[in-house]
Structures are given as structure tokens and as C-alpha cells.
Amino acid sequence: MLQQHDQSKIVPAGHPLGRPSVQLLCYVIFGIAAPFLVWFAARFSDFDRDYIVGFGSAVACSTIASWYILLHLRKYAKARLLSYVVPVNLVTFGIVVAGIATLRAPYSSSLLIGCFLTTVATSYVLAAANRTGSRPQYVVTGGRVDDLKARPDHMIIRSPAKLQSMIEEDSFDGSFVSDLHHNHPPEIERLFAKAALRGIAVYHYRQIHELETGQVRIDRLSENVLGSLIPNLPYMTLKRLMDLLSVLILAPLLITVMILIAVAIKMDSKGKVFFLQDRMGFRGEVFRMVKFRTMIDRTVEDNSLSRRQDSMTQSDDDRVTRIGRFLRKMRLDELPQAWNILLGDMSWIGPRPEAISLSEWYENEIPFYSYRHIVRPGVTGWAQVNQGHVTEINDVTAKLRYDFYYVKNISHWLDMLIALKTVRVILGGFGAK
Numbered sequence: 213m214l215q216q217h218d219q220s221k222i223v224p225a226g227h228p229l230g231r232p233s234v235q236l237l238c239y240v241i242f243g244i245a246a247p248f249l250v251w252f253a254a255r256f257s258d259f260d261r262d263y264i265v266g267f268g269s270a271v272a273c274s275t276i277a278s279w280y281i282l283l284h285l286r287k288y289a290k291a292r293l294l295s296y297v298v299p300v301n302l303v304t305f306g307i308v309v310a311g312i313a314t315l316r317a318p319y320s321s322s323l324l325i326g327c328f329l330t331t332v333a334t335s336y337v338l339a340a341a342n343r344t345g346s347r348p349q350y351v352v353t354g355g356r357v358d359d360l361k362a363r364p365d366h367m368i369i370r371s372p373a374k375l376q377s378m379i380e381e382d383s384f385d386g387s388f389v390s391d392l393h394h395n396h397p398p399e400i401e402r403l404f405a406k407a408a409l410r411g412i413a414v415y416h417y418r419q420i421h422e423l424e425t426g427q428v429r430i431d432r433l434s435e436n437v438l439g440s441l442i443p444n445l446p447y448m449t450l451k452r453l454m455d456l457l458s459v460l461i462l463a464p465l466l467i468t469v470m471i472l473i474a475v476a477i478k479m480d481s482k483g484k485v486f487f488l489q490d491r492m493g494f495r496g497e498v499f500r501m502v503k504f505r506t507m508i509d510r511t512v513e514d515n516s517l518s519r520r521q522d523s524m525t526q527s528d529d530d531r532v533t534r535i536g537r538f539l540r541k542m543r544l545d546e547l548p549q550a551w552n553i554l555l556g557d558m559s560w561i562g563p564r565p566e567a568i569s570l571s572e573w574y575e576n577e578i579p580f581y582s583y584r585h586i587v588r589p590g591v592t593g594w595a596q597v598n599q600g601h602v603t604e605i606n607d608v609t610a611k612l613r614y615d616f617y618y619v620k621n622i623s624h625w626l627d628m629l630i631a632l633k634t635v636r637v638i639l640g641g642f643g644a645k
Contacts (some may be wrong), residue, residue, distance in 0.1 A: 213282065229341045236279055243275040247326035254322075267319050274304040275331045284625045286342065289426035291615065296632050297335040301328060309553060320359045348386040349420070350375065352400060355391025357417045372403050379406050379643045388411040389420050426598055427613030428620050443587060443622050451627070452588075455559050459550050466550050473504055473544060480535040483510060486548060491565035499557040501565060504545040506536025525561065543638050546591045553591070561627045563589030563615040574608055584615040587622060594618040594626070597633035 229235065235346065247267065278301050305328050312319045314499045351357060351366050352466040360366075365620065367386070369375060378384040388407055390396070392414075396404075404414045422428055458467075474485045485506040490498050508531055539545040558565065566574065574581045595614035599607070618626065 219392075229338060232283055232618075235283065235338050236276070237332065238338060239275055239279040239334055243278075243327060245330035247330050248321060251320065251323045251326060266317065268323070270308045271305075271324060271327045273307050274301075275327060276330055277304040278335060281628070282339065284627050286339075288621065288626055288629050289423050294336065294339050297332060297339055299632055299635065301332050301335060305331075308547060317511075320643075330340045349389045349415075352388060352390035352396065353609060354393030354396055354400075355417070357389065357391045357394075360389070360417055360421055361624050368615070372399050376403055376406060379403075379410055379412065382410070384410075384412060387415060389415050389417055392416045425613075426594065426617050427610065428616035429613055430455055431634055432549060443619050447623055450586065451559060452556070452626075455553050458560065459554050461552070466547060469544075470547055473539065473547070477504060477533075481533045482507065483618050490568050491589070492568060492571035493557050493565050494585060496585045498568060499552065499565075500553075501557070502548045502551055504536075504539055504548060506533060506539050506545050508533060509530040543592070543634075557588075559588040559590045561592055561630050562588050563593050563618065564596055565589035577607055578612060581612060584612060584619070592634045592637075593629060594630055597630055597637050 229238075281300050281304070282297070285300075293471070305324070311317070347364075348367050348368050351360070352369050366389075369388075375384065384407075388404060390400075390404070405412055418429075477485050484505055487503050487507075488500055489503075491501040493499040532611075536545070538575075549558055553560060593615070594617060595611045598614055599611055618630075
């Protein structure tokens with residue numbers, strides 16, 4: 213059986229603008245060289261070499277960083293790069309601005325703005341040219357390939373001989389999609405072999421399905437599906453360190469904001485400021501999660517059904533207070549979980565921890581549910597930014613597929629994409645109840 217290609221290469225690379233080296237050249241020419249030349253021409257007589265080497269190098273690094281980040285984000289599902297062009301560039305150039313302000317270094321506002329605008333324009337053009345689906349995918353029938361959702365760029369193979377001649381003549385532009393576990397006829401196997409030798413991508417249908425949906429569908433816990441039953445351990449260690457440092461750095465800001473929120477909660481309704489609840493966490497260990505109270509105080513009967521129903525938040529739930537509705541929409545009720553992150557119970561990003569009553573119910577109803585606990589639960593996560601808050605079994609099954617996609621692809625790039633999506637979710641109020 214042919215080896216599956218890395219999912220990171222599921223991008224349209226048949227035209228020059230799909231090649232990373234060509235993209236980098238475009239950023240250097242249009243994002244750095246062009247605005248620099250215009251700036252030099254406008255103030256040639258007032259050229260300070262030391263000044264431009266320091267400030268110019270920082271601006272150039274921002275442009276290259278924008279290219280590098282967008283290049284890596286595009287390999288993940290639901291990474292609509294056009295919508296992330298401005299946020300990514302704002303972050304990279306914002307770091308330069310913050311560094312200048314901290315060091316009180318000399319700078320040119322016209323050159324900074326010029327490089328920013330040309331870099332954004334270059335990013336938009338390249339992102340539009342390299343959107344997934346801009347090249348045809350030749351779908352080979354057989355096996356479970358029919359599970360894929362039909363798309364306009366899908367072309368069903370009917371004449372392998374014609375495609376073989378196209379490959380030999382170097383006139384083939386596209387990629388193959390097939391169920392590589394299916395027993396294909398010899399002519400199809402030979403077609404795949406020739407395509408691979410010519411550098412043409414041959415994808416297993418499951419890779420394309422994951423890229424389109426952002427979900428991992430599993431029939432059994434298998435390294436062939438998940439890559440490894442133990443996720444990226446080196447990154448998980450680094451992630452834990454970054455969580456600790458970020459909480460410590462943000463502590464003054466977090467404490468100030470939380471004090472203001474606590475006062476607002478006390479003024480809005482009677483009851484405690486914080487809501488404590490046992491949740492299922494990392495490796496199946498129970499921990500006590502803390503968040504701001506957003507509902508009225510109530511008494512719950514001491515039985516599993518009542519506790520489970522109380523844990524389910526419905527749309528327009530009348531238990532939610534006025535300030536609680538705002539906090540939920542802006543996700544501010546989750547800020548106290550910085551304490552859980554500090555203790556090691558949670559991370560900023562990961563599958564959301566469920567209440568014990570719900571978790572036990574899901575484990576009884578859904579196979580492999582407990583595997584989601586292989587990583588630390590998060591304040592925000594891949595399922596939250598794509599699906600929102602759900603509680604019913606059918607919805608939770610889809611949510612589990614999102615969680616497995618995160619476990620399979622866990623990396624700083626995917627975490628960065630989730631962080632960007634979280635900002636969009638907060639601004640739009642998506643999934644809040």
C-alpha cells in the first residue's frame with residue numbers, strides 16, 4: 213500500500229504561488245523591498261545607516277514572521293486564511309511596536325505603516341491564490357471514498373489510461389483521492405505509483421475528510437487513525453510551561469478585571485461570586501473547576517438525573533442572570549480558570565472539561581469518550597470554536613470527533629489557530645448559552 217502523504221501538504225502547490233519559496237520571495241519583494249525603496253527615495257539625503265539597520269531589520273522580521281505563520285496555519289482544517297490575514301499581521305507588527313515602545317528605540321511611522329500595508333496586501337493575494345480546493349481532486353471510486361462530501365472540484369476517474377498519459381506528459385494538474393485500504397484493480401495501483409513518482413499527491417480519503425470537517429472519525433482506537441495513542445509529548449511539556457508563564461505574566465491584568473467582574477456579580481444578584489464544580493480532567497482525574505457564577509443560586513436534588521439536567525445549559529436559560537448572560541457571551545466567566553491552569557488541572561487550550569454527571573453519562577453511551585482526557589482540558593478548544601456549547605448525545609458525538617482531531621494534530625500552530633478563532637467567537641457570541 214502506498215504511504216499516505218503528510219496532511220500538512222494538502223495545499224494547491226501545482227502553480228508557482230503554491231510554493232513556499234515563491235511565497236517568501238513575494239513577501240521579500242512586495243512586503244519589504246518595495247516599501248523600503250520608496251522610503252529611501254523619499255528621504256535619500258537623510259539616511260542613517262545605524263537607524264535603518266536596527267528598525268528595518270525588526271520590520272523585515274515581522275513581514276517574514278507573517279509569511280511563516282500563515283504558511284503553517286493553512287495545513288489545518290477550517291483555517292480560512294483570508295479572515296486571519298489582518299489578525300496575524302497585527303500580532304507580528306504589534307510585537308515590533310511593543311518592542312520599540314519598551315526600548316524607546318527610534319522608528320519611522322511611514323516605513324512601519326508602509327510595510328504593514330504591503331505585507332497585508334501580499335498575504336491576501338497569496339491566501340486567495342492558495343485556498344484549499346483551487347485545484348481539482350481526482351476521486352477514485354471504491355471502498356469508503358463515498359463518505360466524502362461531493363465538491364465542485366471533485367472529478368470521478370473514468371479513464372485511468374488517459375490520466376496516465378497526462379502524468380507521463382507532465383500535463384496533470386491536481387491530486388488523487390482514494391480509499392487506500394481498498395483493494396483497487398492493478399491499473400489503478402499502477403496509476404498511483406506513477407503519480408507518486410512524479411510528485412503528484414495521492415491522499416487517503418480520511419485525510420481529506422479531516423481537512424474539510426476538522427473532525428476525526430474513528431471506529432476503533434488505532435495508531436493508523438490517530439497517529440499515536442499518546443499525543444505529542446514534547447509539545448505537551450512545552451505547552452505546560454507556556455501556560456504557567458502566561459498566567460504569571462497576565463496575573464496583574466487578570467486580577468484587576470476579575471475584581472471588577474466580582475463587584476458587578478454581587479450588585480446584580482444574591483449569591484456567591486464564584487461557582488465551583490467537580491469536572492473530569494487530565495487522564496480522568498477529577499478536579500474542582502472555578503468560574504464566575506452566571507446563574508441564580510438553586511437547590512438540586514441528590515440524584516444522577518437531577519444533577520445531569522442541572523449541568524445542561526439550554527438556549528435562553530432562565531436561570532442565567534443579566535450580568536451572567538454578558539459574561540457568557542464574552543467568555544469572561546471562564547477567567548477564574550487561570551487558577552486551575554496554575555495548579556496544572558487545565559490549559560488555556562484543550563477539550564472543555566465536562567461535569568462529572570455528564571461525563572459519566574457520555575462514557576456509558578459513547579465508545580472511546582474517555583480518550584479525550586489524554587490531554588489537559590482547556591478554557592477554550594477546537595470543538596468550542598467550531599461547534600459551540602452542546603449537551604445532547606448526538607451533538608457530543610460530533611464534539612468528540614473535534615476533540616480527537618485536536619489530540620491527533622496538537623501543536624503550537626493548531627493552538628494559535630484556536631486562539632484566533634476564539635477571538636472571532638467572542639466578538640460574535642457564537643455558541644454561548
